[in-house]
Amino acid sequence: MLPHDLKPEQFKSYPPEAKKLALNYLGALQPLPLSFLPSLLKEIIEFDFKFPVERRAIESELGNLRSLSAVQISDWFREFAAIQMSASLERADWVNAPGLFVEQFSAHLWSTHQQDAFRLAAVHYADRLRAAVPPEAPATPRLGISIIGKGLDSYDQPLFRKLRPHGAYCTRVNPENGVKLLLDAVASRAKAHPAPYAHWYIDGGEEAEHDPVLTTVSYDALAPARAALLRKMQSDISRPGMGPETLRTHMAEMLPSEVGLDKLGDAVLSRFQLKLLTEGSGTQIFSTTFAQWAARETLRRAQPLTLLVRFAPRQRQKPMNELLSPSDKGSDLDLIGSLVDADMDAYYNWINQQRLPGAERSSFLVWFENHSSAVVIGPSVPRGTESSGSTDISQLLSWIS
Amino acid sequence: MRNSLSGSALISQSRRDFLRDAGGLVLGSTLLSSRLARAATTSSKKKVIVITFGGGARDQETFAPEGQENIPHLMRELIPHASFFTQVVNHGILGHYVATASLATGTYETFNNFATVPPENPTVFEYFRKQLRRPSSDAWVVAPSNGFNRIGESSNRSYGPGLGARVILPKHLLSAAISGGSADYQHLLRDNYETPFYSPELAGQEFELQQLETILKLSGDDFKNHARTLSSPDELSVYIVRQLMRQVAPSLLWVTLHDIDVAHAGAYSLYIDGIRRTDRLCGELWKMIQTEPEYAGKTSLFILPDFGRDSDEDAGGNGFQHHRTGDALSRTTWLMALGPGIREGVVYDRAVDSTDLVPTLGSMLGFSASLSQGKPIGELI
Numbered sequence: 001m002l003p004h005d006l007k008p009e010q011f012k013s014y015p016p017e018a019k020k021l022a023l024n025y026l027g028a029l030q031p032l033p034l035s036f037l038p039s040l041l042k043e044i045i046e047f048d049f050k051f052p053v054e055r056r057a058i059e060s061e062l063g064n065l066r067s068l069s070a071v072q073i074s075d076w077f078r079e080f081a082a083i084q085m086s087a088s089l090e091r092a093d094w095v096n097a098p099g100l101f102v103e104q105f106s107a108h109l110w111s112t113h114q115q116d117a118f119r120l121a122a123v124h125y126a127d128r129l130r131a132a133v134p135p136e137a138p139a140t141p142r143l144g145i146s147i148i149g150k151g152l153d154s155y156d157q158p159l160f161r162k163l164r165p166h167g168a169y170c171t172r173v174n175p176e177n178g179v180k181l182l183l184d185a186v187a188s189r190a191k192a193h194p195a196p197y198a199h200w201y202i203d204g205g206e207e208a209e210h211d212p213v214l215t216t217v218s219y220d221a222l223a224p225a226r227a228a229l230l231r232k233m234q235s236d237i238s239r240p241g242m243g244p245e246t247l248r249t250h251m252a253e254m255l256p257s258e259v260g261l262d263k264l265g266d267a268v269l270s271r272f273q274l275k276l277l278t279e280g281s282g283t284q285i286f287s288t289t290f291a292q293w294a295a296r297e298t299l300r301r302a303q304p305l306t307l308l309v310r311f312a313p314r315q316r317q318k319p320m321n322e323l324l325s326p327s328d329k330g331s332d333l334d335l336i337g338s339l340v341d342a343d344m345d346a347y348y349n350w351i352n353q354q355r356l357p358g359a360e361r362s363s364f365l366v367w368f369e370n371h372s373s374a375v376v377i378g379p380s381v382p383r384g385t386e387s388s389g390s391t392d393i394s395q396l397l398s399w400i401s
Numbered sequence: 402m403r404n405s406l407s408g409s410a411l412i413s414q415s416r417r418d419f420l421r422d423a424g425g426l427v428l429g430s431t432l433l434s435s436r437l438a439r440a441a442t443t444s445s446k447k448k449v450i451v452i453t454f455g456g457g458a459r460d461q462e463t464f465a466p467e468g469q470e471n472i473p474h475l476m477r478e479l480i481p482h483a484s485f486f487t488q489v490v491n492h493g494i495l496g497h498y499v500a501t502a503s504l505a506t507g508t509y510e511t512f513n514n515f516a517t518v519p520p521e522n523p524t525v526f527e528y529f530r531k532q533l534r535r536p537s538s539d540a541w542v543v544a545p546s547n548g549f550n551r552i553g554e555s556s557n558r559s560y561g562p563g564l565g566a567r568v569i570l571p572k573h574l575l576s577a578a579i580s581g582g583s584a585d586y587q588h589l590l591r592d593n594y595e596t597p598f599y600s601p602e603l604a605g606q607e608f609e610l611q612q613l614e615t616i617l618k619l620s621g622d623d624f625k626n627h628a629r630t631l632s633s634p635d636e637l638s639v640y641i642v643r644q645l646m647r648q649v650a651p652s653l654l655w656v657t658l659h660d661i662d663v664a665h666a667g668a669y670s671l672y673i674d675g676i677r678r679t680d681r682l683c684g685e686l687w688k689m690i691q692t693e694p695e696y697a698g699k700t701s702l703f704i705l706p707d708f709g710r711d712s713d714e715d716a717g718g719n720g721f722q723h724h725r726t727g728d729a730l731s732r733t734t735w736l737m738a739l740g741p742g743i744r745e746g747v748v749y750d751r752a753v754d755s756t757d758l759v760p761t762l763g764s765m766l767g768f769s770a771s772l773s774q775g776k777p778i779g780e781l782i
Contacts, residue, residue, distance in 0.1 A: 011736055110496075110511075111494060112511075113492065113509070116727060119726070119727055150701060162442075243509070281666065281667060282665065286666055288667070293719070296719060300716075314668065317668070317671055334670075336670075340673070341670050342718075344669035348713070348719070351713055351720075
């Protein structure tokens with residue numbers, strides 16, 4: 001089946017909001033090439049579980065598509081239309097299982113050496129869409145905070161080497177009450193600029209005491225869900241004929257209720273947390289990986305105004321089968337490795353924040369927990385500088401607020 | 402496509418500058434062509450060892466100024482003796498088994514990376530053995546266990562069964578030797594982090610446990626005792642390589658290292674540890690070549706990654722963790738060649754294709770890789 005054959009009844013299994021959206025824009029979907037449409041349907045079918053900013057972005061994109069004339073559609077999608085499809089892809093149920101289709105299509109692109117052409121088409125489309133429908137500017141300049149090195153008494157190697165060129169490196173920061181001061185500052189911003197899913201606290205370990213106004217995700221709070229997921233993975237792995245692609249498909253089809261994540265009372269956040277564990281590589285086993293991926297997905301999807309990420313020690317590396325086996329035994333922690341991980345992860349947090357609209361006004365702070373070194377980055381902070389003057393967390397925040 | 406290619410050229414330029422700054426190396430394009438320095442070793446006595454550098458590592462963790470601390474052996478011990486190609490572009494599928502198979506066939510293979518299938522095109526081992534009438538003992542592969550057991554010979558009708566390399570999967574060998582498992586060895590049996598769920602059923606010419614003793618002259622107990630002193634799967638592989646060089650001395654030996662691919666788990670420190678270990682193991686292999694009588698003075702060593710990893714700048718990826726975007730950094734790698742007749746301390750920045758390796762080996766060893774898509778690298782033959 002091809003997109004121009006789309007009919008309203010084919011969306012009957014979509015969740016209510018997604019179905020309404022698809023039917024409303026059916027005429028805009030039909031002219032699109034098969035090399036493009038399932039990727040859009042993959043977003044639409046999840047519409048009921050999207051964050052507000054994502055919903056608005058999808059609606060804007062659909063609105064733009066509807067506004068294009070036939071000639072413009074042909075022009076916008078010329079590169080996508082040139083992608084050679086296979087008969088098996090055309091026969092696939094790309095309406096009801098767009099995610100599975102996209103995986104199969106990706107394999108097709110690689111094996112037919114069309115990956116570069118598709119990549120270029122996607123970049124060109126994104127550029128045109130951005131020009132036609134500019135992304136939302138943030139209500140207030142964004143602030144990102146990363147806290148790294150929890151539990152480590154000392155470390156004599158240089159830190160923040162990737163971030164220092166972009167801001168001021170401070171070497172005499174009074175660490176007293178640092179975590180509390182930062183969480184309080186984040187909560188203050190949440191109260192000053194209230195909006196759903198706009199202010200986040202992600203912890204790679206146990207959550208510190210914080211204001212409930214924050215949207216919170218933590219590795220420890222997800223321990224029961226992680227254990228349930230690992231049990232399911234182990235069970236799937238032991239089945240004859242199970243390969244990585246089948247397992248990935250099974251995981252993508254999982255529901256929050258299957259790992260006990262349906263009791264949060266927030267379907268959007270439940271689904272988001274499930275995806276962190278089922279779509280992220282390594283998030284099930286390493287807390288540093290979890291915190292970085294959670295931050296990346298939060299920034300990409302929810303586009304928060306404030307994001308505080310506190311990294312915690314991860315378990316030591318062990319054989320994969322052992323890591324994937326849920327265990328009641330206490331884990332041996334790799335404190336130094338975790339600091340090195342988090343140092344790089346903080347850099348990624350900053351990069352991912354800077355990909356969002358309003359980057360030129362955004363600020364960032366990274367701090368070695370309970371130690372005296374930090375880097376602050378912001379529009380008014382001179383780049384590549386170093387400060388050895390005495391300061392504290394509150395003062396650092398004031399420089400970038 | 403234009404963006405991707407210009408990206409590759411930029412990467413090449415940077416890498417060349419890093420090397421020139423670091424080592425005072427000479428640009429290959431400034432040298433006059435001369436074959437006077439070629440060693441007099443005849444094709445029949447030449448040996449070749451190929452090392453694939455561990456599953457993808459990026460410039461900023463290796464050859465860029467901030468990464469050079471992770472590769473002291475490559476920088477100080479190998480590069481000064483090597484011809485270094487800064488721009489080796491992989492146009493194929495960026496999955497480790499299919500990409501390594503493509504390196505070994507000189508043709509971009511298109512099979513499912515996770516399938517237990519042989520390459521469709523003849524491998525370098527088949528060209529070598531068939532055309533030079535070499536016995537099976539003269540071509541070997543030492544590889545990680547994730548599906549690489551079929552890499553020794555293709556399904557091509559004119560080549561295929563009986564003409565390929567013998568394949569050793571050290572992890573499977575150790576699993577068999579400890580039969581039932583022991584906590585002492587679990588760190589050596591780590592699976593692929595990209596596909597931790599996948600343990601293919603073995604088929605093809607896998608090295609059998611009983612041959613440990615007859616061919617490698619290792620008792621099961623010796624093997625286990627030594628394995629206990631090692632810290633990673635790649636160290637186990639290099640241990641097997643050493644035994645193979647001493648006891649069998651094959652002319653064509655292919656070693657696939659894989660520890661770096663732990664990056665898929667997202668822990669940067671483990672990725673860096675993998676690079677440092679791989680660097681050290683490459684240094685050890687180079688020393689082995691120089692000290693083993695069967696190899697000294699007549700062996701060419703090729704070291705190259707199968708591909709790179711995603712850049713930090715590509716929003717479609719997640720930095721070092723994966724190689725999924727197909728961006729220039731994930732496609733552009735390097736190649737280092739050392740040995741008799743190969744110019745030392747020279748950097749070439751022209752584009753070379755991943756598939757050029759096999760025809761180059763053919764020109765050096767005296768066979769024709771007739772079905773390969775690549776071309777011999779003129780600077781090495």
